[in-house]
Amino acid sequence: MTPLEFRLSSRAKAFKASEIRELLKLIGHRSMISFAGGIPDPALFPVALFQHAWRHVFGGPSIAREALQYSTTEGYLPLRQWLAAHMNTLGVPATPDNILITSGSQQGLDLIGKLLLDPESGVVTASPTYLGALQSFSAYEPCFSSLDAPQLTGPAAPRLVYLVPDFANPDGRTMSKTARHQALDQAKALNAVIVEDAAYSALRYDGEDIPAIASLDARLAGSIESTRTLYCGTFSKTLSPGMRIGWVCGPTALIRKLTLLKQGADLHTATTNQMVMHHVAAACYDAQVARTRVVYKARRDAMLAALARYAPPGLKWTKPEGGMFIWLELPDHIDADLLLPQALRQDIAFVPGAAFHADGSGRNTMRLSFSLCDEAQIEVGIFKLCSLIAKAATARDDVLTFAST
Amino acid sequence: MTPLEFRLSSRAKAFKASEIRELLKLIGHRSMISFAGGIPDPALFPVALFQHAWRHVFGGPSIAREALQYSTTEGYLPLRQWLAAHMNTLGVPATPDNILITSGSQQGLDLIGKLLLDPESGVVTASPTYLGALQSFSAYEPCFSSLDAPQLTGPAAPRLVYLVPDFANPDGRTMSKTARHQALDQAKALNAVIVEDAAYSALRYDGEDIPAIASLDARLAGSIESTRTLYCGTFSKTLSPGMRIGWVCGPTALIRKLTLLKQGADLHTATTNQMVMHHVAAACYDAQVARTRVVYKARRDAMLAALARYAPPGLKWTKPEGGMFIWLELPDHIDADLLLPQALRQDIAFVPGAAFHADGSGRNTMRLSFSLCDEAQIEVGIFKLCSLIAKAATARDDVLTFAST
Incomplete structure (x- = not known):
């Protein structure tokens, strides 16, 4: 029964399971007020429209066989056409050639890492930033530096600047238009590619829309073909994450390279899912976004x-204009990792903030998601959580003993 | 409109579009006798069962919401249970912990490359071998060597031995039980992992089943946990490729590492597809395999x-006991790349064999797939193709001028 020892790649040796993720997985099925997962409320999924779309795609043998057969790596043309039109409504002058369909936007991040990163290549991110992006890029063994203090020269000079400009995961912050222009200027100076992760962009509850970086870039460059922004979109926060449909939009030359890399990675995204998602998006995207905004705004x-x-x-916290997350900064001496088991015993879950920092800082921070609980649960959960924090803030010794429980 | 020049990873610089693939893509929609694609006949897809499965999975709001929601990276438990039982029928004593669901077996190959390969790590393959495996592994910049003459020492000492033991893509050959044992011995001596690509294994038309390498390995090791074989399975050749459901089966320690890498690559395989595929496989896998064998046997x-x-x-050719492919060896001086445009003008498609050789040899070879055409088309297509080859064999000058047409 002893597992053999193999020579693993250096990337694989560095990967280890997140203890927090494992802990949260174990308690996922208990009755719990969960502010942990950044996942949409399934009660909002447009189930009837998905049912209708499946009936359509399996409505006759000819279309059903198309749905069950291999298809092209770049993706189902009607969906790429719909997405190109969608990107145009966001001010990005895309054609279907500028769109690659991916298996969720997570795959977009992985393919972009594969495209741009050699070991020790530089990656600039905000800090904190999306854990899944750190994971994707880490497979290519880059050096991370922070947006505020990027390493500018040498082999680790950034090739890739990763940004979540709207209602960011995990801290809910939104970049101003000025900050977006500054990021573009900085990327130009570095000749780096900007990865614009737009996972939450459709979910704005207050204030004015701010143009996508991809749109500012295209306006300045005069053409999408001369831009440096790869926009990663997804249907996961609006229509369904379980269908795994995302897209990358950018200049054709980069999209073609990403398509070749995707061919080696999984040939193509499931044909059926692309056909069904096209049907559902064409039928209800705007209405679904409007409906979702109303519900999540009330929860926020x-x-x-x-x-x-x-x-x-x-206790300090962010006041996001959209998305799913509020970010808490606790008094310096409180370690959110140690607070979690205590909270779980009271049936409250959250994600400690250290995981979102490439440098391991942020131990006194936590991410709360408001997307999954109704208002009454939120009231109870925040009351209990604040009581715990208050207790920890006044009783250092108690907190420190959490480690052994 | 000028694309900007970015610093790409060294892997991405090396990737380029296959001219052959591009050529075949262009002619895909014309009326054509195609021996090119290694794709299943869509007329065989169990459409009614898929319709039934969708109705089941979208039969009520609760199950539909589960199907549309995020799920775990390792995969849908009932499908992993079904696959563990399936692996047991193949002599591999697997539990669900030994199974990772992948987005097609192509993703299994990509994740295994990510797990094991650093730049210049050794990979041993047959020659010729599956083009998609060469593509997947190439992203991790290994050194390829041939099964007959592996490089045995130094930094390029093989970490991974890639085998398609049954009715291989592209040459249709099957490894004997002795050859499988030898490959295991060789992998043991090298302390390498064996990747057993079983894409075609279910499609045997003559002769006796030969045990999977994973099964021989487990029998000798006494437990799956002490094996060195990662078995890559797929539903693409039997039930549906467009659903993109494959799996990797192997020792838990490696499956767990692959699961972490998959999390960064695409979070998880589409929930809906796993639930539907479980339903369809449980309902009809054996019957569907039996039905498919009858049809493809007649075509072979x-x-x-x-x-x-x-x-x-x-002209020489292989006589496969199963699968989808016959491999042709033409007289030495004929270049199959140059024959292809000539064949396409007569509405016949095939894949020239050079692409399946990591070292660029095999220019006088071609792969013919018999899975997509009926017997009458096969008769006409082979007649025309043989006439072309005969002409090329007797008229060298004519053949050489193909290059300019």
Whole structure:
């Protein structure tokens, strides 16, 4: 029964399971007020429209056989056409040649890492940033540096600047138009590619839309073909994550290279899913986004109100204009990793913030998601969580003993 | 409109589009007798069962919401249970912990490359071998060597031995039980992992089943946990390729590492597809395999008979016991790349063999697939192809001028 020892790649040796993720997985099936997962409320999925779309795609033997057969790596043309039109509504002058369909936007990140990164290549991210992006890029063994203090020269000079400009995972922050222009200028100076992760961009609850970086880039460059932005989109936060349909939009030359890399990675994204998603998106995308915004706005408001009501002194939090996340900064001496088991015993889940920092900092931070709980649960959950934080803030010794429980 | 120049990874610089693939793509929609693609006949897809499965998975709001939601990276448990039982029928004592669901077996190959290969790590393959495996592994910049003459020492000492033991793509050959044992011994001596690509294994038309390498390995090791074989399976050749469902079966320690790498690559395989495929496989896998064998056996027989009837002197071909492919060796001086445009003008397609050789040899070879054409088309197609080859064999100058047409 002893596993053999093999020579693994250096990337694989560095990968290890996140203890937090494992902990949260174990408790996933208990009755729990979960602020942990950044996942959409399944009650919002447009089930009837998906049913209708499956009936359509399996409506006759000829279309059903097309849905069950191999298809092209770049993706189903009607879906790419729909997405090109969608990108145009965002100010990005795309044609279907500028679109690659991916198996979720996570695959977009992986393929972009594969395209651009050699060992020790530079990657610039915000800090904190999306854990899954750190994971994807890490497979190509780059050097991470922070947006505020990028390493600018040498072999680690950045090739890739990763940004989540709208309602970022994990901190809910939105980049101003000025900050987007500055990021573009910085990327130009470095001759780096910008990866614009737009996972949450459709979910704005207040304030004015700010143009996508891809759109600012195209406006300045005069053509999408001379841009440096790879826009990663997804249907996971609006229509369905379980269908695994995302896309990358960018200059044709890079899209073609990404297509070749995708061919080696999984040949193509499931044909059926692309046909069904095209049907559903064409039928309801705007209405679905509008409906989702109403529900999540109320939950965000409930969480902000509960925090204002129950937060102990010294607790700070972000006030996102959209998305799914509020970011908490606890008093310096509290370690959110150690607070988690305590919270789980009271049936409250969250994600400690250290995992979102490439440099391991942020131990006194946590991410709360408001997408999955209704207002009453949010009220109860925030009350309990704030009580725990208050207790930890006033009783250092208690907190430190969490480690052994 | 000028694309910008970016610093790409060294792997991406080396990747280029296959001219042959591009050529075949262009003619895909014309009326054509195609022996080119290694793709299943869509007329064989169990469409009614897929329709039934979709109705089941979208039969109520609760199950539909599960199908549309995120799920675990390792895959849908009932499907992993079904696959573990399936692996046991093949003599591989697997539990669900030994199974990772992948987005087609192509993704299995990519993740295994990611797990094992650093730049210049050794990979041993047959020659010729599956083009897609060469593509997947190439992304990790290994050194390829041939099964007959592996490089045994130094940094390029093989970490991975890639085998397609049954009815191989592209040459249709099957490894004997002795050859499988020898490959295991060789892998043991090298402390390498064996990747057993079983894409075609279910499609046997004559002769006795030969045990999977994974099964021989487990029998000798006494437990799957002490094996060195990663078995890559797929539903693409039996139930549907467009659903993109494959699996890797192997020791838990390696499956866990692959699961972490998959998380960064695409989070998980589409939930819906796993649920539907479980339903369809449980309902009809054995019957569907039996039905498919009858049809493809008749086509293989028709192609072998037509070759026997029409082949010019000097043409050699394999006689596969299963799968989808017959491999042709033309007289030495004929270049199959140059023959292809000539064949396409007569509405016949095939894949020239050079692409399947990591070292660029095999220019006088070609792969013919018999899975997509009926017997009458096969008769006509082989007649025309043999006439072309005969002409090329007797008129060298004519052949050489193909290059300029």
